[in-house]
Structures are given as C-alpha cells and as structure tokens.
Amino acid sequence: MRFLSMVRVQEGTAQKPSEKLMADMGKLIDEMTAKGVLLDTAGLHPSSEGVRLRNDHGRYSRTDGPFTEAKEVVGGYAIFKADSMEEALELTRRFLAVHGEEWNIECEVRQLADM
Numbered sequence: 001m002r003f004l005s006m007v008r009v010q011e012g013t014a015q016k017p018s019e020k021l022m023a024d025m026g027k028l029i030d031e032m033t034a035k036g037v038l039l040d041t042a043g044l045h046p047s048s049e050g051v052r053l054r055n056d057h058g059r060y061s062r063t064d065g066p067f068t069e070a071k072e073v074v075g076g077y078a079i080f081k082a083d084s085m086e087e088a089l090e091l092t093r094r095f096l097a098v099h100g101e102e103w104n105i106e107c108e109v110r111q112l113a114d115m
Contacts (some may be wrong), residue, residue: 001081001082001088001111002039002079002080002081002111002112002114003080003081003082003085003088003091003110003111003112004078004109004111005080005088005091005092005095005107005108005109006074006076006077006108006109006110007076007077007078007095007105007106007107008072008073008074008075008106008107008108009072009075010071010104011046011047011066011070011072011073015102015103021098024098025095028094028098029041032091032094036081037081037082037091038078038080038081038091039079039080039081040078040079041078041079042076042077043075043076044073044076044077046066047070047073048065049065050064050065050066050067051063051064051065052067072106078092078095079112080092085111088109088111092107095107
C-alpha cells in the first residue's frame with residue numbers, strides 16, 4: 001500500500017532548516033529509499049508562489065498566493081510504501097523526529113487510492 005504523509009506548517013513562523021537538519025534528513029531519506037519504503041519526498045515553496053484553481057460547476061477561477069486565510073499550509077510531503085497504516089505512521093514519526101524539539105510541525109497521513 002502507498003501512503004501520503006503531508007507535512008503541515010504554520011507559514012511565516014516555520015524556520016529554515018539548519019545544515020544539521022538537512023544532513024540528518026538526507027541520511028534518513030537515503031536509508032528509507034534503499035529499503036524501498038520511501039517512494040518520493042520534497043519540500044514545497046511558500047504559498048506566496050502558489051496558485052489555486054477552482055472548478056465551481058464549470059466556472060474556473062484562479063487565486064494567486066499567499067493564501068492568508070489558511071492558518072497552516074502543506075510545507076512538504078512524503079510517499080511511503082507500507083503494509084499498514086501503523087507502519088506508515090512509524091515512518092512518518094521518524095521524519096518528524098529528525099526535526100528535533102525546536103520545530104512545531106504535524107503530518108497528516110492518508111492511504112493513496114489505487115487506480
């Protein structure tokens with residue numbers, strides 16, 4: 001099964017990753033990729049660089065970022081291959097743990113539907 005772990009941050013208050021965090025994250029990514037449990041991961045640019053498209057019954061609208069009404073935004077993601085939700089949660093916990101105690105982030109984990 002595949003699971004999407006969405007990293008949620010409070011935009012504007014999230015700090016930039018330190019060199020140590022980037023090095024530790026790189027090691028974790030390499031380890032998980034080698035084991036075949038991490039399929040993809042990336043951080044996202046700020047919402048100020050994003051665009052929302054909406055289809056309202058065939059009428060399309062565009063909203064340029066930043067999206068000030070949102071308290072939290074998706075700041076990154078990881079796609080895991082796991083046998084269960086519990087395994088996906090443990091993999092996500094390891095991602096969160098790399099950030100240490102100075103970060104305040106959360107992840108929402110959901111199973112991807114097979115098409």
